[in-house]
Amino acid sequence: MNYKKLYEGEFLINKKRSISQSHSDIYNLILKKQGDGLDINVNLTSETCLMDISLIDNDDYKYIVKYFRSKFTEATEFYVEKDIEVEGYQNGFVAINHFDSSIEEDINSIIEELKEHGIEAELLNLNEKSHECGAGAFFTAAILAIVSATTGVTVNKAIEAVNEKWRNKRKLIISYYMANMMLRSYILVWQEYIRIIRSKNVR
Numbered sequence: 001m002n003y004k005k006l007y008e009g010e011f012l013i014n015k016k017r018s019i020s021q022s023h024s025d026i027y028n029l030i031l032k033k034q035g036d037g038l039d040i041n042v043n044l045t046s047e048t049c050l051m052d053i054s055l056i057d058n059d060d061y062k063y064i065v066k067y068f069r070s071k072f073t074e075a076t077e078f079y080v081e082k083d084i085e086v087e088g089y090q091n092g093f094v095a096i097n098h099f100d101s102s103i104e105e106d107i108n109s110i111i112e113e114l115k116e117h118g119i120e121a122e123l124l125n126l127n128e129k130s131h132e133c134g135a136g137a138f139f140t141a142a143i144l145a146i147v148s149a150t151t152g153v154t155v156n157k158a159i160e161a162v163n164e165k166w167r168n169k170r171k172l173i174i175s176y177y178m179a180n181m182m183l184r185s186y187i188l189v190w191q192e193y194i195r196i197i198r199s200k201n202v203r
Helices: 017-035 062-071 104-116 154-171 181-201
Strands: 038-044 051-054 091-101 120-133 135-149 173-177
Touching: 017 038, 017 062, 017 104, 017 120, 051 120, 091 104, 091 154, 104 120, 104 135, 104 154, 135 154, 154 173
Parallel strands: none
Antiparallel strands: 038 051, 038 120, 091 135, 091 173, 120 135
């Protein structure tokens, strides 16, 4: 399948507005305007959100730009935060995966529950993907870094206790990785993506 760039813009993130809500708004807006045929990929870190929107067999994009301009302020320069430092986290990572709906609203609750078990964690990356072309699909995932753990706390057991609750409540899959190469690869791919975007947008 051939792709051509229709538009590229930068907007300042309004911290009070859910990125997942904007994702949902765009998804429903495209379906309303053109029907089937879209891919949306959202990557969110603490300061940067990259949203790739692909329209399949359709070049009408101006209504999407209009949406962003109505919800966000256009940036005068491109903001990219520093690279994610994988080596800076010695206690491992927590990966959260879910199909069918967003987990953005659940992240803070999960971080608070980990804290109750003696684990301090912070969000490194939130990724959402939606697809609609004949059949629809939605996937969302997050990576938390374990900043510290109380002495005597078994991290794996604590995360499993939190996982058990959320698996029954929202069917989330919460996993613990200690220097896992697959997780490192995921973060390194994200870093390279940031570098590519940065090289195209530095002014």
